[in-house]
Amino acid sequence: MSPRRTLILYFIVVLAAMTWVSWRACVEPSLSPLPEYAGKGINVVGGYVTVCSEPWGLATMFDAYFGFMAFWLYVAWRERSIAVRLAWFVAVMLLGNFAIAGYALLCLFGAKGETDLGKVFFTRKVG
Numbered sequence: 001m002s003p004r005r006t007l008i009l010y011f012i013v014v015l016a017a018m019t020w021v022s023w024r025a026c027v028e029p030s031l032s033p034l035p036e037y038a039g040k041g042i043n044v045v046g047g048y049v050t051v052c053s054e055p056w057g058l059a060t061m062f063d064a065y066f067g068f069m070a071f072w073l074y075v076a077w078r079e080r081s082i083a084v085r086l087a088w089f090v091a092v093m094l095l096g097n098f099a100i101a102g103y104a105l106l107c108l109f110g111a112k113g114e115t116d117l118g119k120v121f122f123t124r125k126v127g
Helices: 003-027 044-052 055-078 082-095 097-110 117-121
Strands: none
Touching: 003 097, 003 117, 044 055, 055 082, 055 097, 082 097, 097 117
8 A cells, every 4th residue: 555545544544533532422421520510421621621630631631732733833834824824723723633634634635646745745835
């Protein structure tokens, strides 16, 4: 399998896995040690508060968002339009790996026939 096809498969798996785990988090009841959520499900904000209330949870959030920011810096380098940069910043910060996989797939599908992944990912857009 070519490196391009391998990456396409990988990012499709990321989107599928993120969709599954997010769906599961939405439909299964959550148990929280925080008294304000005792006996009821937790929404996204409640889940964030719960995760960040634990030291390793907070460290994990820092790790994830520093990674998101690093990826966005790559996007900001590659994209020329301020509006596109801002849109991807919002998408990456809100959607995380959904947005990252989507951006990578847009790059890969937008470069049909290109076998040099350096050209696919490390060529700045013209504009």
